[in-house]
Amino acid sequence: MSIKSVMVIGAGQMGSGIAQVFAQSGFQVMLNDMNEEALDKGMQSIEKLLSRNVDKGRIEEEEKTATLSRLTPSLNLDDAESADLVIEAIVENMEVKTKVFSRLDKITPHHTILASNTSSLPITEIAAATERPEKVIGMHFMNPVPVMKLVEIIRGLQTSDETYETIQRVAGELQKTAVEVEDFPGFVSNRILMPMINEAIYTLYEGVASKEDIDSVMKLGMNHPMGPLTLADFIGLDTCLYIMEVLHDGFGDSKYRPCPLLRKYVKAGWLGKKSGRGFYVYE
Numbered sequence: 001m002s003i004k005s006v007m008v009i010g011a012g013q014m015g016s017g018i019a020q021v022f023a024q025s026g027f028q029v030m031l032n033d034m035n036e037e038a039l040d041k042g043m044q045s046i047e048k049l050l051s052r053n054v055d056k057g058r059i060e061e062e063e064k065t066a067t068l069s070r071l072t073p074s075l076n077l078d079d080a081e082s083a084d085l086v087i088e089a090i091v092e093n094m095e096v097k098t099k100v101f102s103r104l105d106k107i108t109p110h111h112t113i114l115a116s117n118t119s120s121l122p123i124t125e126i127a128a129a130t131e132r133p134e135k136v137i138g139m140h141f142m143n144p145v146p147v148m149k150l151v152e153i154i155r156g157l158q159t160s161d162e163t164y165e166t167i168q169r170v171a172g173e174l175q176k177t178a179v180e181v182e183d184f185p186g187f188v189s190n191r192i193l194m195p196m197i198n199e200a201i202y203t204l205y206e207g208v209a210s211k212e213d214i215d216s217v218m219k220l221g222m223n224h225p226m227g228p229l230t231l232a233d234f235i236g237l238d239t240c241l242y243i244m245e246v247l248h249d250g251f252g253d254s255k256y257r258p259c260p261l262l263r264k265y266v267k268a269g270w271l272g273k274k275s276g277r278g279f280y281v282y283e
C-alpha cells in the first residue's frame with residue numbers, strides 16, 4: 001500500500017518531531033492538535049529546528065522551505081479524511097487514546113492505517129476501539145525524533161502482515177531502523193529503560209546521592225549520553241509515571257511500583273523540561 005498523506009495527532013514534543021521527519025522525507029503532513037496554542041508551538045518548534053539545521057550547514061535553505069511547504073496545521077480531526085496514515089501522539093492515557101481511535105475509524109477511508117506512538121499501552125486494546133484492528137499498529141519513535149534512529153514497530157494481536165510491511169517500509173523511507181516487537185507492556189525500550197529511571201528516582205528519594213551525582217554515575221560510569229534524572233525530565237515525568245503504572249498493572253509485579261517522589265512531582269505539576277521544572281529547573 002502506498003502512503004502519501006499523513007496526519008500526526010498531537011503537536012507536543014513527539015508529534016512535532018514525527019511531523020518534521022515525515023515532511024522532510026517527502027510526505028504531505030497535517031499536524032493536528034485540539035489546542036491552538038500547542039499547535040502553534042509545535043509548528044514553531046519545527047521551523048526553529050530546521051533553521052538551526054540550515055545555520056549549522058546540515059541542510060540547505062531549499063530543503064527547509066520544501067519541508068515547511070509540505071506541512072499543514074490542523075485543528076479539526078475531520079481533516080484525517082484525506083490521510084493514508086494517521087499517527088497518534090497525544091497524552092499517554094488509554095481512555096483518551098481509544099476515544100480518538102474510535103473517531104478516526106469513522107472519519108478515515110477504509111485503507112487508512114491507524115498507528116499509535118504510545119510508549120507502553122497495549123496496541124491490541126487500542127485496536128479493539130476500531131472496526132479495523134488489522135490496520136492498527138504501534139509506531140514508537142524515540143525522543144528527539146529527528147535525531148534518534150530507532151522505531152519500535154508493535155504488532156497488535158490482529159495487526160495484518162500487510163499493515164506491518166507497509167509501516168516497516170515507511171520507517172525505512174524516514175531513514176529509521178525498525179525493530180519488530182510483540183505487544184507486551186512497555187514493549188522492549190520502556191520495559192528496560194523505565195525501571196532504570198524509576199530506580200534512579202528511588203535512589204534520590206532514599207537520599208543515597210544528589211541528583212547531579214546520580215546522573216554523573218550513569219554518564220561517566222556507564223557511558224550513557226545523559227543521566228537518568230535528566231532523561232526523565234526530557235521524556236516528561238507524567239509520561240514516565242504513566243509508563244510505570246502500565247508496567248505495574250500489566251505484569252502485577254511490585255518491582256515496577258512507581259517511586260512516590262515521581263508521583264509527588266507529577267501532582268505538583270513538575271513535569272520536567274516541558275513545564276520548566278522537574279528534577280532540574282529550566283528557563
Ligand code: NAI
Nearest residue numbers: 010011012013014033034035038089090092118119143235
Ligand atoms: P506532550 O504532552 O508533549 O504532547 C501531547 C499533545 O497532544 C499536546 O499538545 C496536547 O494538546 C495534544 N492532545 C491531547 N489530547 C488530544 C486530542 N484528543 N486531540 C488532539 N491533540 C491532543 O506529549 P509527548 O511527550 O509528545 O507524548 C505523546 C505520546 O508519545 C505519548 O503517548 C507518549 O507516551 C509517547 N512518547 C513519548 C516520548 C517522550 O520521550 N516524551 C517518547 C516516545 C513516545
